[in-house]
Amino acid sequence: MPLPSYADPLERVWYYAYLVICTLIFIFLISPILVIIPLSFNAEPYFTFTEKMLSFDPQGYSLRWYDSLLTVGMQAPDIPRGSTWYADMWANAAWVKAAKNSVIIGFWATILATGLGTLAALGLANPLMPYRRLVMAILISPMIVPIIIIATGMFFFYSNPCGLVGLDCGRLTSTYTGLVMAHAMLGIPFVIITVTATLTGFDQSLIRAAQSLGANPRTTFFKVIMPLILPGVISGALFAFVTSFDEVVAVLFLAGPDQQTIPRQMWNGIREAISPAILAVATILVVISIALLSTVELLRRRSDRLRGVTGR
């Protein structure tokens, strides 16, 4: 909002004060994320800028914390870096293992959440859907109900999932299946919200047009509906993946030692012996989130263009 020409001096002062306030709030929002990036290259095990770092002395910077991400947990980290070293790193390094777990769990949780969520969003978009509002409220609630309550309930349920019908079929705690199910459930609200958003303003007559031109339901879905809602589906999938990739409480409650994920490792690191290695992981995660954010923004603009929505 440019200052109008009729503004009096007091308004001018207030206008510049307002700009300063906004700048400060933007700094508050962004500085915590930016400050860890240089600190992760700290040569010293401190969480503050050393004098060498401030004078841009190359000696003040190092990649040691990134290297430690690979070596911590290895059986023989000091041998020359050949194929044995890499095999050892791939199999044993704690952070590498955690990353593998995070990707595996995140991947399957995303597939499950996106598949079920997209179908459900298509059903919910139909105004004839019975109990639409109630069903929507139930499907969104995993986002609203505190995670600690969900994790507590899942812990009870997973310890004997067949107990309700009087059977005993083992436990779901400490299994990948259990975690994938938990994370998929947490991601579903995001899929529903993003796909429903793409479906608002979706021209239902396009479906009828396709049908009247002789397309069967499958062709209609893949050739007409899917291309239009795809941006929403992908954003939803990304949200679901990020939710799983960033989730720690369900992992704390339900995972065994074999299912440690990156957030779980970070949690340990923050609670116990905080080392700058955490900052190295954090920096990598920030880079990933920048990539994800750009993808989602591009998709959103594409979706708006496709649906003929202008502006934001």
Next chain:
Amino acid sequence: MTAAHQTLTTADGRPLKAALVRAQRRARRRAFLLVAPLLVFVLLTFVIPIGQILYRSVHHDGFSANAPAVSEWFAATAPGTEPDEAAFAALAADFKAMQAARTAGVAATRVNYTLPESRSLFTKTARSADDLVPPYREAFLAIDAKWASPAVWQAMRSSSSAYTGDFYLASADFERAEDGSIHRVEETQRIYVQLYLKTFALSALITVICLLLAFPVAHLLATLPMAKANLLMILVLLPFWTSLLVRTTSWIVLLQSQGVINSALVAMGVIGDDGRLPMIYNQAGTIIVMTHILLPFMILPLYSVMRVIPPGYARAARSLGATSWTTFRRIYLPLTLPGMGAGAMLVFILAVGYYITPALVGGADGQLFSNMIQFHMSKSNWSMAAALSSLLLVGVLILYWLYDKLIGIDNLKLG
């Protein structure tokens, strides 16, 4: 004229009304079938676990299932009845069975909820279950004099039924006296109600801070030209997309006593080296970090409302003689109310249930209600955790229902 009385029919001759009803029914069924798989999945992974919490908050058969004989005696006698020889005999039989099945610990766990520190009494008695010979009363007293205490018997009495409201009593800082009456616990031991209120108060404070910080930013974004606004929007969305643990770590790095802000202040000479500000691992830490994490949830709904307010309204007010303050107060502010409401409710709901941030940066006095639930879970006090979870759940669901009534979940947007 006759055409008006004829029923309309479809091409193949069926009445149009019936055909329409059928088509609608089919559409309804198809919509439901699309939703059904997800509904089943959410039922399994979300609704049933929540149901189990509610069930566990009123049900614990640890004592009643493992000490059936004495439970029966309790059922047959009135509250406050002095335990007679029959009661002690029943208890002795139960203890022998429990010692054989090694379940005294389970029963003790239940009694322990009502009367803390009775676990040792149970395990000790179970170990010497073989010494329990008639006369039973004397045999019990020989093992531990506490068996004469009415408090122990009252605790066993309230444990003797599988369904109980005791966990809710405890979570409301009430306890049962020896004669079965209900009264509040000692003032120094009242923790739950206070924590519940503190969680709501802190959440309200965080919501207000978020609103104050979000308003100018959302206004700036809404009034800037689109290209600039989109660029600045990245500064809002990047924190939104960044891992919660990353943001919490960053704040620890910034705020801790050897951290960036304190070091900078010391280097600039604002504070002495021994006067480093305690900004983290306390309530202040919880407030700062949670405000940062929840701020985008306030900015985004505010922004989407402010974006569509026509700037002509403010200009019209000014041209009619209103001062800039009056224009803001009477014209602009009321128009932003829906956005403020949506953002404030969302932030408040999310803040009330927050766990991770208080656990990592809250220290001793920055813990919220969720952390108490986790504390009981870690101590295997599952019934207490379930009762506290149910209370928190009720609070959140009321807010969620209000949100749906006032704003509508359909209007929930991300980014």
